[in-house]
Amino acid sequence: MDVIVLGFMLLSLTIWLGLLGFWGQFWRTDQQLEFTETQLESLPVVCAVVPARNEAQLLPTTLRSLLLQDYPGSFNVFLVDDRSTDQTANFAEGIAHAVGKPQQLHIISGESLPPGWSGKLWAVEQGIKSASLFAPDYFLLTDADIEHDPANLRRLVKKAMQEDLDLVSVMVRLRCESFWEKLLIPAFVFFFQKLYPFRWVNNPNNPIAAAAGGSILIRREALERIGGIQVIYQALIDDCALAQAVKKSRKDKGDKKNHAQYLIPSQGRIWLGLSSLTRSLRPYNSLATIWDMVARTAYTQLNYSPLILLGTLIGMPLIYLTPPVCVILGVVWSNWAIAFTGLLGWLLMTFAYYPTIRFYKCSVWFALSLPAIAFLYTLMTLDSAIRHWQGRGGAWKGRVYTNPNNL
Incomplete structure (x- = not known):
């Protein structure tokens, strides 16, 4: 029995060594827009497109921050009121007048959701259609719950132009105030970076x-090149x-050589990083709210594959639960080889998680809790699959998207 347990632990330890050394340094937080x-x-x-469905409570902060960007160029905001019932449009108009930017805000009343479209993307499509009349060089796609740092747009544009990028996106700082947010939100970012x-x-x-949907700057030419938002509807x-x-x-890039013109095809260039200043105000005060947020798309992330789900249900415990279990068993059995190997694996995962914990300014003790956190996320993933099989998957803002081929 000791040999079997030690074998599982050595496998887990090998995986962690591989992740830390050869998996894109995912655990680091050095890719930051700031x-x-x-x-x-x-x-x-630049034209910003903001899909908004019942966001009147957050708009006084989020829309204000967007309208007050210190970007010195031409910048307009197109807010698409997606059939809200809380007077979102009226609130938005009042905010624009309050900050002296009424001509900069354009409010679009969302049309009925056509078959096959997700609600958010249909709203974005309508916003882009209206904004295109201004012939923008870039579209800023952002959510209605995002409070933008005053220099966020300038940094995004500078990044895009400096490195000739087609798309620049930042994972904004998610709200991390309640106990459940401190326990689970940094891990959400950590697992996203690992994927x-x-x-x-x-x-x-x-x-x-x-990319991270809260803040995406995309070049208009790149969006047209892929066929517009409808290609991912x-x-x-x-x-x-x-x-x-x-x-x-693929795009053609001219290159002059010996006074001749050559067309060199190249891939689209994108950049994704973290932001420490632009943040989401969406609250997740309870385990249930975070659970629903993860379960909404976790099975989608697995491509609705039962085999990948099975691999996840096996792999997550192997990687995250084996080390602490081996520490306990090693102490109980007085097998110090198992206990030491388990402790080493636990310390490696804590080391990997610590930069994210530090980025979110949480106690170091949360880093040691990663095995328990991973177990909760595994249960959320399983629940996501169950919801999908029961026809309850993808619920958001009063809509349920159950069929990946007919959303």
Whole structure:
């Protein structure tokens, strides 16, 4: 029995060594937008598109922050009122007048949701259609719960222009105030980075692509090149689907050589990082709210595959639960080889998680809780699959998206 337990622990330890050494340094938090300079050499035209469904409570802070961006170029905000019942449009109009920006805000009344579209993407599509009349160089796609740092747009534009990027996105700082938020929200970011290592996302030679929907700056030409938002109209995880479409897209780049013109095809260039200043105000005060947030799309993330789900249900306990279990068993059995190996594995995962915990300014003790946190996320993933099988998957804002091929 000791040999079997030690074998599982050595496998878990090997996986952690591989993740830390060869998986895109996913655990680091050094890919941050705030490291970008904000001095602009040119001022492209930017239009922001904000889908809003019953967001009147948050708009006084979030919409105000967007209208008060210190971007010196042409900037307009298109808020799409997605059939709200809480006077979202009236609140938005009042906020624009209060900050002296009534001409900068354009409110669009959302049309009925057509078959096959997700609600958010249909709202974004309508916003982009209206904003296109201004011939913008870039679209800023953002959510109605995001409070933008005053220099956020300048940094996004600077990043895009400086590195010739088609898409720049930041995972904004999620709210992390209640106990459950401190326990589970940093881990949400940690697991996202493990799925999509930011360094690999930002490498044009690596096929991995991802974005964070709270703040995406996309070049108009890139959006047109992929065929517009309608190419991902069914996507529940729309931000990553958009990033993947942009990165896969091919564009022709002129290169002069010996006075001849050559067209060199290249992939779309994207960048994803963290933001310490732009933040989401969406509260997750209870386990139930976080559980629903994760369960809404976890099975979608697994491509609705029972085999991948089975692998997840086996792999997560192996990677995260084996080390602490071996520490306990090793002490009880007085087998110090098992106990020491288990402790080493536990310390490695704590080391990997600590930068995220520090980024969110949480106690170091939460880093030691990663095995229990991972167990909760495994249960959420299982529940996500069960909800999908029961026809209750993808519920959001009063809508339920049950069929990945007919959203």
